Amino acid sequence: xxxxxxxxxxxxxxxxxxxxxxxxxxxxxxIKEMVMIVAEIQQASEQSSLIPQTQTAHKQKFLSKAVxxxxxxxxxxxxxxxxxxxxxxxxxxxxLTLTGLVSAQSVPGDVLYGVKRTFEQVQLNLTxxxxxxxxxxxxxxxxxxxxxxxxxxxxxxDEVQFAGWLDMSVKGRxxxxxxxxxxxxxxxxQVDHLGNAYVEVTGQLQPDGVLVKxxxxxxxxxxxxxxxxxxxxxxxxxxxFEQSPETRIVGVLKAGxxxxxxxxxxxxxxxxxxxxxxxxxxxxNITNPPLSFSPSTTPSDSPSLxxxxxxxxxxxxxxxxxxxxxxxxxxxxxxxNSLINTAVPSKTNTPQPALTETEEPEESHTEEAQETExxxxxxxxTDEADNTKHxxxxxxxxxx
Amino acid sequence: xxxxxxxxSLISEKRLLTLAKKNQQEALSQIHDRYYxxxxxxxxxxxxxxxxxxxxxxxxxxxxLKTLKTKKHTIKNLQAWLFGTTHHVVMDHWRKKxxxxxxxxxxxxxxxxxxxxxxxxxxxxRLENVKLLMKDLSEDYQQVLTLRxxxxxSLEETxxxxxxxxxxxxxxxxxxxxxxxxxxxxxxxxxx
Numbered sequence: 001x002x003x004x005x006x007x008x009x010x011x012x013x014x015x016x017x018x019x020x021x022x023x024x025x026x027x028x029x030x031i032k033e034m035v036m037i038v039a040e041i042q043q044a045s046e047q048s049s050l051i052p053q054t055q056t057a058h059k060q061k062f063l064s065k066a067v068x069x070x071x072x073x074x075x076x077x078x079x080x081x082x083x084x085x086x087x088x089x090x091x092x093x094x095x096l097t098l099t100g101l102v103s104a105q106s107v108p109g110d111v112l113y114g115v116k117r118t119f120e121q122v123q124l125n126l127t128x129x130x131x132x133x134x135x136x137x138x139x140x141x142x143x144x145x146x147x148x149x150x151x152x153x154x155x156x157x158d159e160v161q162f163a164g165w166l167d168m169s170v171k172g173r174x175x176x177x178x179x180x181x182x183x184x185x186x187x188x189x190q191v192d193h194l195g196n197a198y199v200e201v202t203g204q205l206q207p208d209g210v211l212v213k214x215x216x217x218x219x220x221x222x223x224x225x226x227x228x229x230x231x232x233x234x235x236x237x238x239x240x241f242e243q244s245p246e247t248r249i250v251g252v253l254k255a256g257x258x259x260x261x262x263x264x265x266x267x268x269x270x271x272x273x274x275x276x277x278x279x280x281x282x283x284x285n286i287t288n289p290p291l292s293f294s295p296s297t298t299p300s301d302s303p304s305l306x307x308x309x310x311x312x313x314x315x316x317x318x319x320x321x322x323x324x325x326x327x328x329x330x331x332x333x334x335x336x337n338s339l340i341n342t343a344v345p346s347k348t349n350t351p352q353p354a355l356t357e358t359e360e361p362e363e364s365h366t367e368e369a370q371e372t373e374x375x376x377x378x379x380x381x382t383d384e385a386d387n388t389k390h391x392x393x394x395x396x397x398x399x400x
Numbered sequence: 401x402x403x404x405x406x407x408x409s410l411i412s413e414k415r416l417l418t419l420a421k422k423n424q425q426e427a428l429s430q431i432h433d434r435y436y437x438x439x440x441x442x443x444x445x446x447x448x449x450x451x452x453x454x455x456x457x458x459x460x461x462x463x464x465l466k467t468l469k470t471k472k473h474t475i476k477n478l479q480a481w482l483f484g485t486t487h488h489v490v491m492d493h494w495r496k497k498x499x500x501x502x503x504x505x506x507x508x509x510x511x512x513x514x515x516x517x518x519x520x521x522x523x524x525x526r527l528e529n530v531k532l533l534m535k536d537l538s539e540d541y542q543q544v545l546t547l548r549x550x551x552x553x554s555l556e557e558t559x560x561x562x563x564x565x566x567x568x569x570x571x572x573x574x575x576x577x578x579x580x581x582x583x584x585x586x587x588x589x590x591x592x
Contacts, residue, residue: 004574011573015552033590034577037530038549044527045550050440054454059432062461066428 003031010035014042107147108158130222130237134271137220145177152179152205160210161202163218168195176201180209191215198265220271223260226253226278236261241271251278413478421468431478432461438551439486445550446490446542448531456493460486480561483551487543494535526589533583541576548573 001009010031013023020039024032100119103112120140127133144162151158164176174181174191181201183191200218203210224237233240234253241263243249251257258279263271419427439460444453463485467474475481534542540562547553547561548569559566584590 004571007574007577008570011548030581033585034574034581037577037580037584040523040527040530041545041549042552044531045441045445050437050444055436055440058436058454058458058461059429061458062432062465063425063428065462066423066425066465 003028006031007034011038014039107150108160109156130224131239134220134222134239141218142177145179148205148210149177149179152210155207157205159202159204159213161200163198163200166194166197166199168192175209181215182206182209182211184212187212217264219274220263220265221260222263222271224258226255226257226259228255236276239271240269241273242266243273243276247273248275249278250276253278417475417478423468431464435479435482436461439482442483442486442546442551443490445531445546446534447493448528452493456486456489459489463489477560479557480563483547483553483561484563487539487546491539529587529589530580530584533580536583537576537579540572541579544569544572545576545580 006027010023010027014020014035020035024035027035099112099115103110103116103119106113106116120143124133124136124140127136141163145164148160148162151160162176162179166181167175167177169175172192174183174195176199181203194215198218200216201210201212202214203212205211222236222239222241224239227235227238229235234243235241236259241261251259253259253276260277260279261271261273262275263273266272416427416431420431436457439457440453443456443460444450447453447456460482464475464482467481534545537545543562544558547558548555553561555566555569559569562569562572564572581590
């Protein structure tokens with residue numbers, strides 16, 4: 001038996017209560033000394049006697065501490081939940097980000113395209129400032145164009161909707177961001193003056209471009225405080241805008257007032273106001289009933305310029321468009337290089353079918369009251385307008 | 401028979417732990433009754449200062465409550481956990497207060513009776529010296545000596561508390577006592 005085994009055996013015997021003298025009998029001196037040290041430690045430990053009162057006092061403290069811990073337990077439960085919630089949010093965040101990233105590459109018809117549009121809508125809803133909202137809308141417009149370009153490159157033949165600046169080539173061909181637009185033969189010559197306009201297009205993808213079904217000016221809704229610079233430039237929520245003689249202003253245009261505006265894009269940073277509604281500053285209400293213009297992120301919400309119709313001024317009903325008739329000289333007489341003039345033709349030249357078509361005005365209604373009613377019932381007026389634009393006779397009557 | 405008793409004790413300890421987790425006062429009370437004296441003995445042997453001893457035992461029980469509430473399922477063996485924690489708290493205490501034995505040995509001596517013989521006094525001094533020498537041993541040596549010879553833990557219990565095998569505990573205790581013997585020999589205690 002080696003020294004270690006001898007020692008361990010002796011310690012075992014000592015611990016089981018054998019007398020020290022018996023245990024150490026016949027052990028080598030070295031091991032005997034070691035066992036003696038163990039015996040001394042055992043003896044020394046007995047000196048550290050515990051006073052019962054100390055134990056009782058500590059027990060009371062310990063149990064009351066335990067009660068305190070119990071009282072604090074709801075918070076502990078919350079603390080325990082924190083890491084789990086953090087993981088949950090992390091997983092949620094990652095999956096949302098991944099879905100967002102994957103859906104960003106999607107085009108109409110893809111499974112995740114709806115997700116992409118929902119994300120965009122959420123972004124728009126979360127943006128309060130008009131300037132930001134307008135910028136965001138333009139970013140989304142650019143996305144739509146890229147999507148159509150992608151679909152065009154992959155030779156798809158879907159119906160598409162997109163918006164952007166109209167470009168006119170030297171040969172007189174119109175395109176948006178390089179996407180050629182093909183106009184039906186009966187529209188020939190009627191769109192040339194639209195160069196450099198910011199428009200929305202609905203059409204069918206063809207091997208050589210987009211066959212246009214309808215083309216309309218893209219409308220933007222802005223709202224915020226009106227300001228005016230020293231050089232008489234007006235701004236709404238920091239966005240510069242122009243007025244034309246045809247701009248309808250409901251209320252008095254004054255710096256510092258809250259206003260809602262519907263406008264078309266005329267230059268990189270500028271807008272042409274079509275309608276400005278001043279809010280009642282004292283009460284924070286709109287002086288007049290709100291216009292029914294919807295933010296035209298959806299092309300179908302905007303007034304149609306083609307579809308056998310002419311480019312026109314969006315009227316107060318927003319949905320009413322001037323009918324295109326082959327013998328409509330008013331349109332042909334319009335200056336072709338001015339978008340402002342194109343967008344806002346003079347009252348004398350522009351038929352106002354929506355206003356004259358109102359069927360149920362009360363006798364006491366003024367023209368403005370009729371317009372207001374139209375604003376409140378745009379859908380009705382759209383139908384009326386739709387009826388109107390395909391009946392040249394009616395138009396002529398209205399003009400008369 | 402002994403094995404059965406141990407098994408019984410282990411099961412009841414598990415049950416105690418489960419009830420303690422639910423903050424049941426009776427279970428906590430039983431745990432305190434069972435372990436306070438043992439932990440006291442462990443700590444006081446290592447410290448010799450009653451105030452620090454009380455503080456450290458309190459700290460161990462406070463950590464126990466905290467662990468019960470905040471970290472579930474970390475205590476699998478109550479005894480091993482309590483003594484493992486006690487060891488760490490004692491070592492932390494020494495790390496903070498450790499000075500090379502500058503104190504006069506006689507300061508730490510227990511008050512002896514007038515009737516104490518010279519031989520008893522010498523024995524007492526020698527015992528206190530053993531305690532002081534233990535402080536200079538490695539953490540493992542200190543722990544194995546205290547658990548085995550102060551608290552009377554079996555080899556298995558010591559192995560569980562120290563997260564080592566029984567064989568390793570045997571080696572450790574042998575080497576720890578051997579180191580103490582060497583130190584005592586160098587101080588001339590063994591030659592007399």
